[in-house]
Amino acid sequence: MVPEYGHYALILAFCLAVVLSVVPLWGAHTGNRNMMATGRSLSVGMFAFVAISFACLVYSFLQDDFSVAYIANQSNSLLPVQYKVSAVWGGHEGSLLLWVLILAGWTLSVALFSKQMPLDMVARVLSVMGMIAVGFCAFVLFTSNPFDRLLPNAPADGSDLNPLLQDPGLIIHPPMLYMGYVGFSVVFAFAIAALLSGRLDSAWSRWSRPWTTIAWVFLTLGIALGSWWAYYELGWGGWWFWDPVENASFLPWLVGTALIHSLAVTEKRGVFKSWTLLLAIFAFSLSLLGTFLVRSGVLTSVHAFAADPERGVFILGFLAVVVGGSLTLYALKAPSVKSAASFEWISRESFLLANNVLLVVAAGTILLGTLYPLIADALNWGKISVGPPYFNFFFTPLMALVAVLMGVAALVNWKRSNLSTLWKWLKTPIAMSLILGGILPLFIGEEYSFSAALAIALGSWIILSMVTDVFYRLRNSKGFVKAFTKLPLSYKGMLIAHIGVAFTLLGASLNTIYSDHRDLRMAPGERLEQGGYEYLFKELVELRGPNYLASRGIIEVYQDGKQVDVLHPEKRRYFSGGNLMTEAGINAGFWRDLYVALGEPLDNGAWAVRIHYKPFVRWIWLGAILMGLGGLLAVLDKRYRQKVTQKRASKVALESASTTRAPSAS
Amino acid sequence: MHPVRKQRLIMVLFIVIFASVAVGLMAYALRENINLFYPPSKIAAGEAPVDTRIRAGGCVLPGKVQRASDSLDVNFLITDGAATVAVHYTGILPDLFAEGEAVVVNGKLNGDGVFMATEVLAKHDETYTPPEVAEAMQNAGEHQKTCEGMSYGS
Incomplete structure (x- = not known):
């Protein structure tokens, strides 16, 4: 019954979101304080029901309820507990529910920490966030319900979480990233509220600044975590690939960085007002675009999931409504937002303007490079991909x-x-x-x-x-x-x-x-000199993890005859699905990393081994x-x-x- | 002209010029750096350019993956059901590279029609097939979306 409770709670949250998106806004429009005041309690209610729904899904994961289709796809009874929890957002449906949960969380925080703001402003902001919640709740409920059952023929065991995702870094990477993505919805809501009310003063910037900055902090850390994960988990020793999905998270970051600087100018000097609003709209739109790119599977990427096109169309439609609607509002209302102050060429204003232009142009080039394959495909120019040299x-x-x-x-x-x-x-x-x-x-x-x-x-x-x-x-x-x-x-x-x-x-x-790396054959007992270090491939041992079998290489590293470290790169074979995974052996240091990954077994007990010397990589x-x-x-x-x-x-x-x-x- | 207007005009001009330079450079860089995708049947038919960076993809033909015994050279065949193309690669193959599975390769075609790959991308999820490959399969007249439903002939 628990999944049904979760489903029901989500439906209730959806209903509350619908009310939230209408009533406080209407109150602000007509000057009805009672209606405006409902915004706060509706936000609390919406968060409570989304949280209940999410908790039900987590509980069902922990109970190994494989009659739920999503759990059967994402989990397995052998999966360690912490990964059963992180498997909740390991797939499409659950990660969207996480999206909704975080959105409800941000809405709740705005409701709680906005005591100094005028009530009509709070009402407008909460309503706009309610509208976004309506869109995403509808998306979860109508196209990607994580509570769908596989009855009456429930499988005995689940097909396991993708081994790439069975990693401590991936437990917190998606929530962090989503906190950032969704966090930009707050400043977006502030911008829309400002456009609706025609009120944009330095108080407005002072309210929206901390929200923007904190979202940006989460996004920064989320991207860094993703890059760190890619570095040690994918086994190539790279930390950025200009992969479409990486770009999708980087675009809102660039625009968000421009936004926090432009907000500073708007707060201190009262200029760049309409530009700030535009950036706020773009930062959130790019977050939505990122969600679309990741979730629709339209691009070849590490992160692409097998997705049905209906979902992509839904997000694309939602994106069109959000971008189109907010830009129309902007076009209608922005001319009334006037900047009063003036400044000269050698001033902080013009330097920050230059920073904004550069960041936005950088975002524009990356956006074009990321979407170009889609454009070319739509125009029948052939299937293409844009390589890292472009970026x-x-x-x-x-x-x-x-x-x-x-x-x-x-x-x-x-x-x-x-x-x-x-x-x-x-x-x-x-x-x-x-x-x-x-x-x-x-x-x-x-x-x-x-x-x-x-x-x-x-x-x-x-x-x-x-x-x-x-x-x-x-x-x-x-x-x-x-x-x-x-x-x-x-x-x-x-x-x-x-x-x-x-x-x-x-x-x-x-x-x-x-950086320096070598791919080579190494048999047990062989030595090799690379980048001033000597590597000895001592032996290979087999060991059993909770849900996999691993071949673990024992590689001793020497410098000037002294042993520096023993590295343990692994090749894991997961029981369900038979997926192979590489775990790199890394000796981390402030100045350099030594990085060893096992490739594949060759004949005569030799292995393909990849050895990297990675200077300054931790600085990133x-x-x-x-x-x-x-x-x-x-x-x-x-x-x-x-x-x-x-x-x-x-x-x-x-x-x-x-x-x-x-x-x-x- | 009013000094504030003048300043605004200069600023707008600056942004316009900067943006157009950026757009021009983008068009140039895109021309240099795009990799066109060719399915094996087009490569076999000689439609793909030689010695230009391109992208190819298909299913790895089972039983045809050969590793050299003394180096990391590997040769394999990819197919879209209609034709096969030989691929040569030096280095470590990705974890999810397997016979009968979809791959995408980046690299250049040499004069002998062998694809010299500099990068091999395998799928990252059991149920995922790269969209280019899925479409190439359909174009070849085989109505399936994954490599599993593929008949590899001999």
């Missing part, structure tokens, strides 16, 4: 430009700055980063690499300019450490996130330039963690949590903070 060709120079501007942007004043002050402060970091970039490649690798020099110069430029900015801010303060601790959290968050970008940039480029994810941490600090900044009564005091504080920066401008 690298654009992405690398655009991001290099972003990195150059980033260092200046932090130091430039709002409204206007003068060049001589900038030059006075920036000449040291410029000189130092050029020197570092010129010298450091001499010590890495055998040949001098100019691209490495460029990457190091850019990375150290970002870090050094951030440090310079701290000195610039504190130039008139006494006691450096004490003054630094007094700086606002959001500023520290900005520093950390930008330094994170530098780490990711350095990690990604140096890893690409200096370290950078992402720093970006996430930076975003988190920015959200925790106390100005977002001030009560209405304290607003005045904080305004004075903000003004005095901006006047301390002003002298250099004159």
Whole structure:
């Protein structure tokens, strides 16, 4: 009966979503406070029923109820408990239910943490989120119901979770990613609410900023987790493939990054208002597009599931309604949103505008590259695929430009700055980063690499300019450490996130330039020298896991005659379905990873073995963690949590903070 | 002209120029980097260009996968039911590569009609067949969507 309860709860949640999408909005339109106030309780109710529905599905998974079709497809009685739980979102139906759960969760948080917002605004925002919930609940209920039964002929055992997904990284990767994807629905709802009410002031930006930032944090970490998972699980030693589905998650990230910067300008200076709204619409639309690409199976990808076309059509229709509807609203209402303030060329506004243009162009090129095969197919130009060189060709120079501007942007004043002050402060970091970039490649690798020099110069430029900015801010303060601790959290968050970008940039480029790998035959007892390390293929042992048999290689790694580590790469054969999986053996380090993967058994006990030397690869994810941490600090900044009564005091504080920066401008 | 308008005009011009440069570059880069998909029957018929990066796909013919004994060279045949194409690859095959299963290969066709693959992609899910391959199968007149329903002849 439990799955039926779950199904029923989801139907109730759908009904509540329908009410939520109409009543508070109507109340806001007619000025009926009672109707507006229903938004909060309806959100609570919707979340409660979706949560019950999700809990029922989890319970049925734990009970191995294989009479439910979805469970029979995704689970197996031998599956370890933690994977039985993560199998809930391992397939199409369950992951959509997770989508709905997270959407309901975001709606609930908006309902709970919006005490300082005017009631009509809350009502509009919650209604828009209710509309999205209607769409997705309908999608789950009508095309992809996870509670469908296989009666009366229920199978005795399930056909198991795809072994690629039986991994700790994959337990949290999809929820994190979805938290980010769906989190952009909040700022989208804010944007629609602003368009509906015609009200877009700095208070609006201050309300929507923390929501956007926190969604962006989740998305950043979700993408990083996915990349990390691909690195150790797929056994190729790569961390980014420009796979359509990776791109699908990266597009909202790029636009979301542009959005959080543009929101900063809208809050502080009241300009770029309509641009911010447009970005908010695009960020969420791209999240939906990502869901469509992953769920419809229209593209050849690691993530593609066998899907029936009806589902793809549904999401495409929903996408059309959301994008079409919101852009129409934008076209009708945006002209009334006016930006009052002006700014000059050398100002933080124009630097952030440049950042926005670059990020959006980068997103545009990636979008085109991702969708091009679909367009070409639709126009009968043949079946094509777009390779990584296309993406690298654009992405690398655009991001290099972003990195150059980033260092200046932090130091430039709002409204206007003068060049001589900038030059006075920036000449040291410029000189130092050029020197570092010129010298450091001499010590890495055998040949001098100019691209490495460029990457190091850019990375150290970002870090050094951030440090310079701290000195610039504190130039008139006494006691450096004490003054630094007094700086606002959001500023520290900005520093950390930008330094994170530098780490990711350095990690990604140096890893690409200096990585080294060899595929070769190795028989037990054989030795091999690679990248200054010696690998000894000691033996191969067979062992049994909970639901698989594994051949485990024991490979000792030596450096200068001393043993560094013993690596245990595995080849697993899963009992149900007979799938093969590679588990890489990795010796992780701050400066480099040693990475060994077993290929396939050859004759005479020899194996195809892949050995990688991966310098700086950890920096990529370290950078992402720093970006996430930076975003988190920015959200925790106390100005977002001030009560209405304290607003005045904080305004004075903000003004005095901006006047301390002003002298250099004159 | 009013200074604010002038600034806006310059900004819009800048964005337009930047965007058109980007679009031009995109068109160029796309031309250089797209890989057209050819089913085995078209390759066998000589319709595929030689020495150009292309993509091919089909079912791996059972019993025809040969590994060299002293290196990682591997040769196999792919088919769409109408014709077969020989594929050569050096390196480690993906986990889900198997005889009688669908694969997509990226690489170039050499003068002898052998496909020199630089990348072999296998499916990642038991029930999943790459859409190109599924369509190639249908085009070949065999009305099935997966390699399982395939008759490989001898």
